[in-house]
Amino acid sequence: MRIIIYTGKGGVGKTSIAAATAVRLAAEGHRTLVMSTDSAHSLSDSFQLTLGGEPVKIAERLWGQEVDSLRETEKHWGAVQSWLSGLMSWAKLNDITTEETLVFPGMEELFNLMQIKRHAASGTYDVIIVDCAPTGQTLRLLSYPNLLKWWMEKIFPHERRLIKWARPIAKAVTGGLELPNDQVMDSIEAFVRELEDLQAIIADHAVATMRLVINPEKMVIAEARRAFTYLNLFGFNTDAVIVNRVLPEGAGSGYWSTWREIHAKYEEEIRGCFSPLPILSVPMMEREVHGLPMLKRIGQAAFSDCDASAVLYRGRIQEVRKEGDDYFLDLELPFVRKDQLQLSEKGDELTIQAGPYKNKVLLPRSLQGRPIVGARFSEQKLTIRFGGRSV
Missing domain, CATH: 2.60.40.790 (Immunoglobulin-like)
Incomplete structure (x- = not known):
């Protein structure tokens, strides 16, 4: 089992690289699932077909999935959301904007990532490719289990007993305020335990690796450096950097030659920032990248000198x-x-x-x-x- 998670600043071509990697690995004989956990899905556009909340077969040994955020939120957070909704109604804060706050920022992306755990446990696929939310901010949330585990073991049992004892008193004193019931508390506990399991999978350097997708541009490189620092800080293994949309040598004269010089300068900076990670380069194509033929070309360009399924670098830089x-x-x-x-x-x-x-x-x-x-x-x-x- 291999899990490869692609992240990068929005607009760098992260989805195309993830899809191209999946196409290449499926062609090499691996049962491959490429899944989008980004709330703003574009994987369907990349393959030019409709994907859904469950894996859809795209080609031989290749499946695609766009995780349904609403369904995953209901599955993992439904009981808590229902209680929060009641709390807002009791507080007379029940307009449409209030409903949008019942899921905390970043939670939807975390619920989406839970699908990694499900597919990894199923044994259905040899490789899972994840098109993650931009800049991998969701992955920073995966550092929370260390704190949540302590809270679950030291504080949560006492809170649970206290709430059970105080529930009827609170309802009488406050005029109808319902404290969380056992279903809500069970839901919170189950979520934290699942999050711990997911973190263990993603932090296993023999199984899961991160790959940063960047363009040779100043702001994109700065964002990638920030993401790389925090991925290292939280113990996740980054095994490659893919530089996408690089103007090839001989791209033209005048206007294009100036851009080629700019790209060359930033390629040198990228090597300095991320060495000794493998730096893989993908040239800018002469037309838009979508559909299997173009994705196959991207995969060939990116992994012409290496095995796309391998752990390309081991160790903490x-x-x-x-x-x-x-x-x-x-x-x-x-x-x-x-x-x-x-x-x-x-x-x-x-x-x-x-x-x-x-x-x-x-x-x-x-x-x-x-x-x-x-x-x-x-x-x-x-x-x-x-x-x-x-x-």
Whole structure:
């Protein structure tokens, strides 16, 4: 079983790359499911056929699915939503905008991702390709089980007993306010347990990997760096970067030659930012990418020199850890000598210069505002020590 999750800034061609990967793997003999967990689906447009909330056969050994957000929300959150609706009615906040707040931001995407767990457990597919919501913000929510597990074990049982005892009193005192019943509490507990299981699947580096899709553009690269930092911070393995819509050599003169120079400059920056990850390149096509023939061409371009189903890189390139009052940032820097290294920090960006090359790392919030108080380079790993924030 392999799970490959594609993420990236909206508009970079993430859906096309996910679909093209699925087409290639199915052609190589893998039973492949490509599924969209983005609320704004475009997978149907990519294949030029109608997909639904359950897997639809597209070609030999290839299925597609656009997860139904409303159905998944009802399945995982229906009891809680019903109780919240009653609470809003009791508070006389029952207009149409109130109904939209009954599902918290990011929850729909999480419910959609639960389908990964279902399909992984079924054994029906060899490979699951996930077209994830832009920038992978949903994946940051998957760090919550660590906190929720503690709450479920230490706080939730006491709250549950307290609510059961207080329910009739609260209804009488408040004039009809219903505290959550056992069905609501069971629903919350089941959701947290499922989320823990899903996190365990996605955090298994032998099974699941993330792939970032980017364009050679300044803002897109900045967004990808941010996503990459947090994927590393939360322990998810990114095994490749796909640079999509690169103008090929000989794209033309004048107007196009200028753009080719810009793309070449940003391709160099991408290598500096994401090395030693494999950087796969897909040229800009002469026409729109949709339908099986064009998706096949994209898959061939992206994976001409590697196995699309393989784990293309193993290991954490960045890791943040805390020892006492100090924080440490570990960075893998292959093919670099100690005497070549220079460090500089500005705002939330750390620049590591090795000779003529620069590697820019976006610092997570836990490290921002902390001064660098030491650094050590050993066995191709740079360890940077950060002190406390100045008051």
